[in-house]
Amino acid sequence: MAFAEKNLTVRPPIDVEGRRIKRYHVTADPAGIEPEVEDAAHRFLPQLLRTLPEPDGTPPGxxxxxxxxxxxxxxxxxxxxxxxxxxxFAGGAxxxxxxxxxxxxPARFVRLDRSLIGCVWELPPIAHERDAWVRHMLAAPAPDLDGYLADTLRAPTTGTTGPVRPGTRQPHG
Structure with missing residues (x-):
């Protein structure tokens, strides 16, 4: 089975349903994700956010x-x-x-009802986001949601080996 890493792009955070959401795009196409697919995903996003438990005081990130x-x-x-x-987690396809x-x-999303959390190309942001949440929300003297939102995995592909620090180059596969 052939395997190739895919392009990873960070888009600016958005506010939806009272939550502040970072955005990662994954695609093999260097041109990125088609605008109509991105727009459809954003229209579907509130439906997925409505599956969250009731607010409990955790900053909405x-x-x-x-x-x-x-x-x-x-x-x-x-x-x-x-x-x-x-x-x-909540997913759509x-x-x-x-x-x-x-x-x-590819622009008609439905809610996934399976216990899938992501494929090999979708998992690198999860590892980074865990560490960013700990850095800015749990280990910081005070929770810093803005700092968390600014701390993104910035790598050209999904073949990352860890977080990219400002001023460094990220090795990739």
């Missing part, structure tokens, strides 16, 4: 990974911090009938 597959598929993984140190999508349209 999280991140998403929007992945455009090599076929018709598009995947929206939304991760939100709850109960101070727990990562909640489009264009992938095997996952319950009605057709092959």
């Amino acid at each position: 999280g991140f998403l990974v929007l992945h455009r597959g090599g076929d018709d598929g598009a995947y929206l993984n939304v991760y939100s911090w709850v109960w101070d140190n727990v990562l909640h 489009a264009g992938q009938p095997v996952l319950g999508c009605p057709d092959r349209d």
Whole structure:
């Protein structure tokens, strides 16, 4: 089976449903994710955020990974911090009938009802986000949601080996 890393792009954070969400895009296409797929994912995002537990005082932060597959598929993984140190997941898919999508349209998202948290190209941001949450929210003298939102995995591909620090180059596969 052939394997190739994919492009990883960080988009500016957005505010949705009272939550501040970092955004990562994953795609093999150097041009990025099509605007209509990104727009459809953003329209679907509130539905996924409504699956969160009731607010409990945890600062309302999280991140998403929007992945455009090599076929018709598009995947929206939304991760939100709850109960101070727990990562909640909700996912959507489009264009992938095997996952319950009605057709092959990569802009028609449906809620995933399976216990899938991400594929190999979608997992690198999770490792970074865990460390960023600890740095800015749990180990800091005071929680710093703005600092957390500014701390993103900035690497050209999903083949990262750890967080990128300002002024350093990230090795990749």
